[in-house]
Amino acid sequence: MAESITVHKVLDAKGLVCPMPVIKARKAIRDISLGQVLEVQATDKGAVKDFEAWARQTGNELVDWTETGGIYVFHIRKAKE
Amino acid sequence: MSKANGVKRIALIASKGTLDMAYPPLILASTAISMDWEAGIFFTFYGLDIIKRAKLDHLKVPSLANPAMPVPVPNIIGALPGMTAMATMMMKNWIKKANVATIPDLLDICREGDVRLIGCQMTMDLMGVRKEELIDGIEVGGAATFLEYASEADVSLFI
Numbered sequence: 502m503a504e505s506i507t508v509h510k511v512l513d514a515k516g517l518v519c520p521m522p523v524i525k526a527r528k529a530i531r532d533i534s535l536g537q538v539l540e541v542q543a544t545d546k547g548a549v550k551d552f553e554a555w556a557r558q559t560g561n562e563l564v565d566w567t568e569t570g571g572i573y574v575f576h577i578r579k580a581k582e
Numbered sequence: 583m584s585k586a587n588g589v590k591r592i593a594l595i596a597s598k599g600t601l602d603m604a605y606p607p608l609i610l611a612s613t614a615i616s617m618d619w620e621a622g623i624f625f626t627f628y629g630l631d632i633i634k635r636a637k638l639d640h641l642k643v644p645s646l647a648n649p650a651m652p653v654p655v656p657n658i659i660g661a662l663p664g665m666t667a668m669a670t671m672m673m674k675n676w677i678k679k680a681n682v683a684t685i686p687d688l689l690d691i692c693r694e695g696d697v698r699l700i701g702c703q704m705t706m707d708l709m710g711v712r713k714e715e716l717i718d719g720i721e722v723g724g725a726a727t728f729l730e731y732a733s734e735a736d737v738s739l740f741i
Contacts, residue, residue, distance in 0.1 A: 516681050517681060518680060518681055518682055519613075520609050520612055520613040520616065523613060523616045523617070524613070524616045524691060526616070527615075527616035527617075527618075554617075555616065555617055558590075558617035558618065558619070559616075559617055559618050
């Protein structure tokens with residue numbers, strides 16, 4: 502699944518807690534074009550629910566997310582300018 | 583949603599000037615703008631300290647009548663001199679350890695993101711606060727200013 506996604510920008514939000522991961526994601530997604538994918542790496546345990554909500558609210562697409570050893574990796578496709 | 587252009591809005595009142603109570607309005611406003619909402623905070627009474635240059639980085643945690651402290655302190659001990667400073671120092675250590683953003687950081691994020699920050703004129707008159715004592719980017723207004731803004735909000739909270 503994840504292999505087929507081309508990531509255009511990576512945001513390292515590891516170690517950050519609410520609300521910083523979504524605030525940094527908002528800034529980072531400005532740097533990519535429509536249709537491109539932002540990868541966010543986070544360790545905040547609330548990040549899954551927060552990124553699901555954040556994607557719905559901003560109109561961007563949360564393509565997938567995985568968790569390995571406490572590190573969450575989100576793929577967010579920019580769907581709105 | 584209330585606004586014709588479809589952009590969501592949160593209108594917050596910050597009425598407390600302690601370190602713990604400064605967080606909720608700033609976190610909600612900064613998160614709201616990260617989700618492309620509009621956000622505004624009305625700073626009234628002790629909440630005005632959050633936007634005072636001299637105070638914002640020195641907000642304190644009350645040691646008295648605060649049974650929720652992770653290290654509970656009996657009120658008779660909490661009333662002793664130096665206990666507020668101690669409770670504040672403990673909280674600041676936890677904030678640092680957990681890598682939680684500081685109040686000045688969150689204020690900067692709010693200002694960069696065009697959160698509407700309104701200082702309460704009446705409180706300023708009451709407490710003798712001059713506009714120069716507030717951080718840059720503050721608009722001064724009264725209840726009518728806030729209510730007009732809040733009348734088009736989707737979420738409105740008193741903190």
